[in-house]
Amino acid sequence: MNIQKGNFLDSERWEGRAFFADWQRTAAGVIEVTDPATGAVIASVGVGGGADIRHAAAEARVAQKAWARMLPTERARILSKAADLLEQNGAELIPWIMRESGSIYPKAGIEIEHGALFMRHAASLATAPMGMLIPAMDNRTNYARRVPHGVVGVISPFNFPLVLSVRSIAAALAFGNAVVHKPDPRTPISGGIIIARIFEEAGLPKGVLQIVPGGADAGEAMCTDPNIAMISFTGSARGGSKVAEIAGKHFKKVQLELGGKNSLIVLDDADLDVAASNSAWGAFLHQGQICMATGLILVDEKIADALTTKLVAKASHLTAGDPSLNEVALGPIISDGQVEIIDEIVNDAVAKGAKLLVGGTHDGRFYAATVLSGVKPGMRAFEEEIFGPVACIATFSSEQEAIALTNNSDYGLAAGVISADIGRALRIAEELDVGMVHVNDQTVNGGPFAPFGGPRKSGNGTRIGGPADIEEFTTWKWISVKDAATPHPF
Template sequence: MNMQSPNFIAVEKWTGKALFSDWQTTGAGAIEVRDPATDALLASVGLGGPADIARAAAEAKQAQRAWAKTLPTERAAILNKAADLLVANGEELIGWIMRESGSIQPKAGIEIEHGALFIRHAANLATQPTGLVLSGFDNRTNYAKRVPHGVVGVISPFNFPLVLSVRAIAAALALGNAVVHKPDPRTAISGGIIIARIFEEAGLPKGVLQIVPGGADAGEAICTDPNIAMVSFTGSARGGSKVGELCGKHLKKVQLELGGKNALIVLDDADLDIAASNAAWGAFLHQGQICMATGLILAHNSIAEALTEKLVAKASHLPAGDPSSGRVALGPIISDGQVATIQAIVDDAVAKGAKLLAGGTHDGRFYAATVLDGVKPGMRAFEEEIFGPVACIVRFASDEEAVEIANMSDYGLAAGVISAASGRALALGEQLNVGQLHINDQTVNGGPFAPFGGRGKSGNGSRIGGPADIEEFTQWMWISVKDQATAYPF
């Protein structure tokens, strides 16, 4: 899938284009895609507006009828070929993910690996049993089967652009839906065009997958378009609230996977070297720009000082800079506005009594790995999802207090508990109001085989991945059959 070869549409030819039943010009012009580390121009891609979404949705609805009738084994074969293409071209595509999203090489590699796993998981879904025979009250035959919604709208974010797009796209396609997908325009290539090309080359029929990079107006159009039956959204709680409101108003099913303020609880019997490693990974990976990032590190009073020292040492040895250099652990924050938000949260914590022990500064979009000790309720660093490389340490005196502190959050995505006694950790963890719990691990975990999602501001109780995909991307149809029609009293 060489971008300079005749069988791949070169970057220069993407200007003003988006994917509908074929590559077409969008009505809202074009947008520049830039490397957040260097501000270098990577490409110009078509920017879609409401009219483009309407056109894409209409074409998807028409194409979906035939796609739903395609044999499950044929759908699975196309999906598996798409996964093969992603892996085969992974080395080249990793570079695009790095440049477009500010990822270091290992993180970009995870996207290729997990992206392929999500597609293969979806291929397996296509051939799973999706019906059952029901008990009856007369001599008719009753059964129920899962059927596709029709057209699914997918809206994905910038931070893991490939994985957080393809996990919904592939599952929806596998189960007979067509898809209209709006990637974040800042990551339109790795979150959209790459996906379009692998499915195009894998033989997906034209019109079944519509990819339209766009802004908020395009996202709103997905939520209101009458041809789109369901919306899968990954993003902020604020954005998810708006999506949920619009989908509810238009009686659409909606699956929301939102942010988190995820607690990692380190108990007094934990191995502190291991705990510090887990805390650093959870707080600093991809500059903290992950919904499952470790937002609070709860440390028992007896070990808090030693754990903090180890975490500060790790933060001090994590250089931030251009990922293309191959010599950094942290890449750029996605935008200048987000840098300002991170700095404001750090400054607020310090002003309210927290101790800044490492970082707290930035060079342009490169924000240093930061450690704040003594974070407490009332500080923005305690309450808000930071989406930056900031480790916030909170101290506690007992297991009961740790549970109380962790459950103060309005979010409820992920939590981790580290202890030498896994039974003790599990007993504590099961009291936490989260959608995913990791014993003796940090909070950043994901994959295709588990139902992923959260509570409260982290979602609407829906899940994506594993056994949840059939539930989310299909709906029940009850069918009853009589051998012949019979008369009624009227």
């Protein structure tokens, strides 16, 4: 699939530039954006360093005051128009997402659909009630209201670059914050340029949104800059830990949405065909490069062999290759280094007694859908987030064992439970120490209306989406009023 040369994402506007108050060259220079499937250069964009981030943060702080004073209905109108523009230009934008992030067409389409939903949800938040009267303690009137932090720094990853950027950007803007956004330098178009163009055309005032792709030095500059009050980070546990450490030293609020080693529990009364379908989708979608991916398939030992046979059959028919040809189910892994990590984890499992039933091979960055059975604690495949198309099957003999295997994890993002008995599945769901549980579904679920996140290495206790957006992207301000000043004893 060739990238459509439409007018909306005309590269003459942004080639070699980043988005400050307008499209400008960066002090740090230019980076080339490549297609992970072919290695072909797609475009070049401006890349930011510390000086560029400081410039963006200073501009954003100036612009934020007027944006916060704007009527909430006007902020909502701009966000709604941005959603309309994203949908209207989807046909032009989907090929960019495919080429840049290695996505198959349906996954890229989900980014357009969900991106628009997140912006519309943010528009509704802009006009939500933002205050309360506080009970009187004396003859004063007391009230509290939610106010914006000021400038919010957003750092997003490569895997769902549009959605995982927009969900923070739109919510922050809705409440009157300005935003400095650093998309992953591997996906600066899907995670940055598209979003800048959407809001530029929607009429967002200049300077309120600044988008500067960059690496770790740019991220560190965001965490230390005094003009940025909050950091919203989506990425790896290791990266999130570093962000929390640096931003915490500079007294910033930090919202972290990190990785997951998500269990799908398949009970002995499950429909095996449906369970195999759920397992394959959760493990292999977008090559497993999703924080919610089904990282561990926990199967009742009585049905494990039958389910494994069905899952192997599905994996055997999933081809990996260039998504632009529209003939494959799996695209490329994002980098050669990540391919090596996947190989190491698979080899470690086999060396420790797991069985490699299908896959475990790759042609460059195209990693075959892989199924491992007999995966147990102590293997990296059981304990680590793989971020590759590897289905890891482990067995249990009782419900309590399945619960314990799920909860005894460094992560706690998502889980699924498949059973013909809803009451039984719900009983298990209530005992799982994770942020999200999906009954009779696999683990890859998300959307704008639910609080998304999890404990331990999956995050810092914060949530994003739904009512949680108000908690994250605003803070309380208490105001007390006396009719007239009165003397005190001193």
